[in-house]
Amino acid sequence: MNKEFVKFDKVDKSYDGKVLVVKDLQLDIEEGEFVTMLGPSGSGKTTCLMMLAGFETPTHGEIYLDGKAISSIPPHKRGIGMVFQNYALFPHMTVYENLAFPLRVRKIPKDEADKKIDKALSMVSLQGFAERMPGQLSGGQQQRVAVARSLVFDPQLVLMDEPLGALDKNLRESMQYEIKHIHESIGVTVVYVTHDQSEALTMSNRIAVFNDGKVQQLSSPDELYEKPVNSFVAEFIGENNTFAGEISDISGGKCKVKVANTEILANPISVKGKGEKTKISLRPERALINPSDKMDNIHSGKIKEIIYHGDHTRVRINVLGNDQFILKVPNSSANMDIKLGKDIKIGWNSDDARALDPK
Amino acid sequence: MSSETKQILTTDGIPLEVSLKKAERRNKIKAFLLVVPLLFFIIITYVFPIGDMLMRSVDDKMVTEMLPKTFKAMEKWDGKELPEEEVFAAFHSDFIKLVEEKREGKLSTQLNYTKNGFKSIIKKLRRKSKSFEEGNYKEQIMAVHKRWANVEYWQAIKRRAPAYTGQKYLKGIDMFKNENGEIVSVPEDRRIHRVLWLRTLEIAFFVTVFCFLMAYPIAHLLATLPMKYSNLLMICVLLPFWTSLLVRTASWMILLQQQGLVNDFFVGIGLVADDNRPEMMFNKTGSYVAMTQILLPFMVLPLYSVMKTISPSLMRAGKSLGGTPFVAFWKVYFPLTIPGIGAGCLLVFILAIGYYITPALVGGASGTLISNQIAFHMKSTLDWSFASAMGLMLLTGVLAIYWVYNKLVGIDNIKLG
Numbered sequence: 001m002n003k004e005f006v007k008f009d010k011v012d013k014s015y016d017g018k019v020l021v022v023k024d025l026q027l028d029i030e031e032g033e034f035v036t037m038l039g040p041s042g043s044g045k046t047t048c049l050m051m052l053a054g055f056e057t058p059t060h061g062e063i064y065l066d067g068k069a070i071s072s073i074p075p076h077k078r079g080i081g082m083v084f085q086n087y088a089l090f091p092h093m094t095v096y097e098n099l100a101f102p103l104r105v106r107k108i109p110k111d112e113a114d115k116k117i118d119k120a121l122s123m124v125s126l127q128g129f130a131e132r133m134p135g136q137l138s139g140g141q142q143q144r145v146a147v148a149r150s151l152v153f154d155p156q157l158v159l160m161d162e163p164l165g166a167l168d169k170n171l172r173e174s175m176q177y178e179i180k181h182i183h184e185s186i187g188v189t190v191v192y193v194t195h196d197q198s199e200a201l202t203m204s205n206r207i208a209v210f211n212d213g214k215v216q217q218l219s220s221p222d223e224l225y226e227k228p229v230n231s232f233v234a235e236f237i238g239e240n241n242t243f244a245g246e247i248s249d250i251s252g253g254k255c256k257v258k259v260a261n262t263e264i265l266a267n268p269i270s271v272k273g274k275g276e277k278t279k280i281s282l283r284p285e286r287a288l289i290n291p292s293d294k295m296d297n298i299h300s301g302k303i304k305e306i307i308y309h310g311d312h313t314r315v316r317i318n319v320l321g322n323d324q325f326i327l328k329v330p331n332s333s334a335n336m337d338i339k340l341g342k343d344i345k346i347g348w349n350s351d352d353a354r355a356l357d358p359k
Numbered sequence: 360m361s362s363e364t365k366q367i368l369t370t371d372g373i374p375l376e377v378s379l380k381k382a383e384r385r386n387k388i389k390a391f392l393l394v395v396p397l398l399f400f401i402i403i404t405y406v407f408p409i410g411d412m413l414m415r416s417v418d419d420k421m422v423t424e425m426l427p428k429t430f431k432a433m434e435k436w437d438g439k440e441l442p443e444e445e446v447f448a449a450f451h452s453d454f455i456k457l458v459e460e461k462r463e464g465k466l467s468t469q470l471n472y473t474k475n476g477f478k479s480i481i482k483k484l485r486r487k488s489k490s491f492e493e494g495n496y497k498e499q500i501m502a503v504h505k506r507w508a509n510v511e512y513w514q515a516i517k518r519r520a521p522a523y524t525g526q527k528y529l530k531g532i533d534m535f536k537n538e539n540g541e542i543v544s545v546p547e548d549r550r551i552h553r554v555l556w557l558r559t560l561e562i563a564f565f566v567t568v569f570c571f572l573m574a575y576p577i578a579h580l581l582a583t584l585p586m587k588y589s590n591l592l593m594i595c596v597l598l599p600f601w602t603s604l605l606v607r608t609a610s611w612m613i614l615l616q617q618q619g620l621v622n623d624f625f626v627g628i629g630l631v632a633d634d635n636r637p638e639m640m641f642n643k644t645g646s647y648v649a650m651t652q653i654l655l656p657f658m659v660l661p662l663y664s665v666m667k668t669i670s671p672s673l674m675r676a677g678k679s680l681g682g683t684p685f686v687a688f689w690k691v692y693f694p695l696t697i698p699g700i701g702a703g704c705l706l707v708f709i710l711a712i713g714y715y716i717t718p719a720l721v722g723g724a725s726g727t728l729i730s731n732q733i734a735f736h737m738k739s740t741l742d743w744s745f746a747s748a749m750g751l752m753l754l755t756g757v758l759a760i761y762w763v764y765n766k767l768v769g770i771d772n773i774k775l776g
Contacts, residue, residue, distance in 0.1 A: 054678075054679075055675055055678075075679050076678045076681050076682055077681075078679075081679070082675075082676065082680075084676055085672070086670060086672060088670065088675065088676035090677075092694045101680055101682070102681045102682075105681045105682045105683075106681055149680065150680075
């Protein structure tokens with residue numbers, strides 16, 4: 001497998017010559033991989049996708065596709081499939097004609113084209129819809145047609161620009177699995193852009209978190225969630241409890257952080273020495289109530305708010321001066337004594353408390 | 360289903376339908392009252408004039424009323440040989456009455472429209488009729504002038520018998536009903552209207568084509584440029600729209616005349632010799648140039664409103680799927696603009712076909728349209744019924760184009776804005 005199937009090499013992009021939308025982007029995508037570009041709006045992820053598709057040119061640097069520099073190749077010669085945010089189905093053509101478009105411009109004979117179209121439609125379970133107009137289809141069906149159209153000419157690379165943004169929640173989730181399965185069954189390389197982190201976590205092999213024109217972290221979903229490398233990623237992916245403090249001691253792979261006159265034991269990730277400011281990040285599910293003595297951080301706090309979620313209860317606690325500390329308590333008979341205003345003990349392992357940059 | 364037979368009642372026991380009507384009635388009346396002024400306005404300013412025009416164009420009651428007895432007597436006449444005494448007697452009786460009312464002059468004018476030569480013989484008949492004796496009017500009238508003994512003149516009178524006539528319409532396409540009641544074309548050297556009709560169609564067609572060719576790129580620019588530039592461009596498109604039609608036409612006269620700016624420029628860059636300046640005005644060229652410029656916004660605006668709704672991602676999709684920019688344009692973008700093209704072309708064509716002021720000012724003799732001819736008959740010859748007939752022919756033509764257009768493109772596919 002080609003490790004550098006898609007390669008962004010020191011790519012800069014500016015629209016107005018004043019602000020860099022993408023800064024010195026370095027990104028390698030492996031063949032057959034599902035990579036998601038995730039980030040808040042304006043972080044440069046869509047710009048990257050558009051540069052890859054050929055609708056924007058890099059201001060500096062070069063993009064390689066399968067070893068070839070592609071900056072000077074116009075979009076229609078790149079052979080990249082693309083699914084657009086609003087599907088971009090041709091409204092005056094039937095589903096069949098929409099799918100036939102990329103085959104016709106490639107001069108593929110009709111009988112062969114028909115086979116490919118049948119295959120693509122069955123892949124998205126839309127057999128029998130060939131003669132419908134896009135306007136007669138529901139949002140989800142249109143989305144599937146757009147996916148089928150981007151795959152029908154067997155591209156090596158498919159780009160998807162927030163393709164599920166316009167669908168309702170249930171449909172979005174089922175489409176996520178569907179796209180994931182299609183990717184697994186045909187082994188095409190997919191670059192997917194979204195601002196929805198749960199979508200990114202479910203679908204991708206690797207996720208590139210964008211912020212401020214830069215890739216903040218590029219890693220697998222679990223690593224991204226468990227081991228964020230900086231405060232932005234920690235805050236952006238999933239829920240996060242934070243403590244701002246100052247390093248008072250650092251030794252043996254552990255550090256002590258002074259927070260509100262108490263010291264917390266934490267895992268030093270991006271801190272080097274004493275006196276440095278830091279922000280500790282801790283996932284809510286890693287903090288437990290009624291902790292066992294083995295945990296090296298045990299503190300007490302006052303319950304400020306209780307929100308019932310059925311399978312679990314979210315409890316907001318004031319601990320060490322942070323009254324936004326969230327706990328996720330599983331719904332079990334052992335945890336029935338949670339009452340508003342009560343003081344409880346909570347604890348966590350120092351490994352899970354990651355001391356990151358102060359931001 | 361039982362719902363057809365079962366009546367749904369409200370809680371008060373009133374049938375639902377009745378209750379609904381009652382609730383809606385007030386709003387309906389209010390809505391109707393709001394449109395009443397406009398309705399009256401349209402009836403008074405549009406429906407009545409058109410109806411009156413229609414009546415006027417076919418109305419031929421004047422002669423029918425002036426010679427009632429004659430036409431009654433003529434019913435039995437086969438129209439081949441000279442009529443019997445009975446007809447002459449009736450004509451005499453009608454004529455005497457007209458002379459008493461001093462209306463015989465009008466009769467002679469009207470009959471002269473149908474056949475030349477009536478004026479003098481009616482004048483003569485009026486003088487001589489004072490000394491007529493009772494009985495045998497045929498002999499006496501025929502003795503007044505030899506034309507009264509010519510069967511063609513009696514046939515001409517008979518042709519005016521019906522109260523309604525389509526002869527103005529025939530005249531509009533250079534045809535007439537001859538002595539034998541056949542519809543034939545006028546001699547070639549006297550045909551003027553057919554040329555005008557064809558020229559009107561030709562100019563309207565080419566103006567539409569020119570407008571389309573120029574407006575398409577402009578509308579596309581308007582729809583795709585960033586807001587600050589497209590606003591400026593939009594003002595440039597609309598600015599002529601806000602300027603008086605007359606001013607714009609006059610400025611074209613300044614530009615296009617032989618000593619005008621355009622010609623000066625051509626001479627200046629050595630394109631044409633000073634003594635050989637081309638005539639760009641008072642001919643078809645003048646009409647084409649000025650009408651295209653004036654009607655351009657009517658093409659730009661519908662195109663723009665349609666293009667504005669076409670998502671740029673469609674063109675991108677076309678390209679990313681492998682279509683060259685031209686294929687993406689031709690297969691994706693262009694078909695989506697057809698509703699705008701339809702609306703723009705229809706609008707420009709219909710406006711151009713009835714255009715009046717501009718061709719009158721810059722068209723000269725070879726660039727005038729049928730509407731100028733209509734105006735000529737309204738103002739100069741005062742043959743209003745002929746002008747009405749041509750106006751209606753124009754209206755019918757426009758409706759016919761609309762119908763054909765509907766068949767070809769479909770009126771649902773038109774988007775005016």
